Amino acid sequence: MFRLSVRQLAVVGALLGLLSAAAFAADNPYDKFRNRSYSNQGYLSEEEELQLGAEVHEQLRQQQRLVTDPGLNAYVNSLGQRLAARSMRPNIPYHFYVIDDKTINAFATLGGYVYVHTGLLAATLSEAQLASVLGHEIGHIAARHGLENVKRAQKYALIAGLVGAAAGAAGRSAGNLGQLAANLIAGGKLMQHSREAEREADYLGLYDMQRTGYNTRGMVELFEILRSVETTRPDLLGSIMRSHPPAAERAANTRSEIAANLQGSDRRGTENTPDFQRVKVRFESSAPPRQRPRY
Ligand SMILES: [Zn+2]
Numbered sequence: 310m311f312r313l314s315v316r317q318l319a320v321v322g323a324l325l326g327l328l329s330a331a332a333f334a335a336d337n338p339y340d341k342f343r344n345r346s347y348s349n350q351g352y353l354s355e356e357e358e359l360q361l362g363a364e365v366h367e368q369l370r371q372q373q374r375l376v377t378d379p380g381l382n383a384y385v386n387s388l389g390q391r392l393a394a395r396s397m398r399p400n401i402p403y404h405f406y407v408i409d410d411k412t413i414n415a416f417a418t419l420g421g422y423v424y425v426h427t428g429l430l431a432a433t434l435s436e437a438q439l440a441s442v443l444g445h446e447i448g449h450i451a452a453r454h455g456l457e458n459v460k461r462a463q464k465y466a467l468i469a470g471l472v473g474a475a476a477g478a479a480g481r482s483a484g485n486l487g488q489l490a491a492n493l494i495a496g497g498k499l500m501q502h503s504r505e506a507e508r509e510a511d512y513l514g515l516y517d518m519q520r521t522g523y524n525t526r527g528m529v530e531l532f533e534i535l536r537s538v539e540t541t542r543p544d545l546l547g548s549i550m551r552s553h554p555p556a557a558e559r560a561a562n563t564r565s566e567i568a569a570n571l572q573g574s575d576r577r578g579t580e581n582t583p584d585f586q587r588v589k590v591r592f593e594s595s596a597p598p599r600q601r602p603r604y
Pocket residue numbers: 445449502507510553
């Protein structure tokens with residue numbers, strides 16, 4: 310039998326302490342995102358990003374059916390603006406649009422442009438749940454995930470010799486940016502982020518919600534809804550949602566972050582509002598029954 314001296318025991322204890330500290334750190338997938346600061350350095354300039362976001366919007370406007378209901382648009386926009394103002398990137402203009410599409414989906418492009426499908430609005434049951442979705446999308450914009458995709462696409466374009474897209478990076482002309490926007494949408498890569506980027510957007514969105522005064526349980530609930538849809542109606546999940554980490558993992562990450570660093574935030578704050586209920590009722594009554602998710 311080994312007998313360790315007090316001194317040896319102290320060394321072993323310190324080592325075990327280090328190991329468990331490392332294990333604990335590795336357990337929290339959000340630790341690497343803490344205290345990050347974000348900027349456009351290494352990417353398109355902010356001015357170029359805003360222009361490119363507007364170009365992408367022009368293309369999407371022609372390809373998608375944007376909802377024109379002013380009440381619904383005003384409601385989503387007002388909620389989004391409040392979250393963006395408390396985000397890590399409050400100083401650019403934000404634009405929130407609703408797309409008439411029954412799949413459960415939401416996405417952000419560049420420079421403050423965020424889109425939500427009517428299918429997602431139909432699936433949410435509270436304003437806090439919807440706030441968690443918008444917070445996540447604003448998180449993508451704050452963390453420059455779209456810009457990262459643009460950068461990757463430009464590198465690819467250089468290698469492939471696609472001069473039009475490559476010129477967009479150097480040329481700065483509106484025409485080139487338009488060409489780059491078209492290529493980005495055609496390539497389908499602008500909104501396809503890595504799972505790590507999705508986790509970062511969840512992390513940032515959770516804190517946006519909390520700072521804006523929402524009950525953070527809304528994010529857990531939203532992931533529970535997505536989890537149920539994954540098993541019962543996977544056909545309703547938009548392609549972008551399908552590329553995210555599994556909803557069960559996202560719910561677990563959110564729960565452990567709340568337990569570790571946001572204790573009590575799931576027991577206070579806004580869950581629902583009369584505005585959400587009004588919009589929800591009107592939206593549901595105006596949507597054809599077949600467009601409602603059945604689960
Ligand atoms: Zn995302």
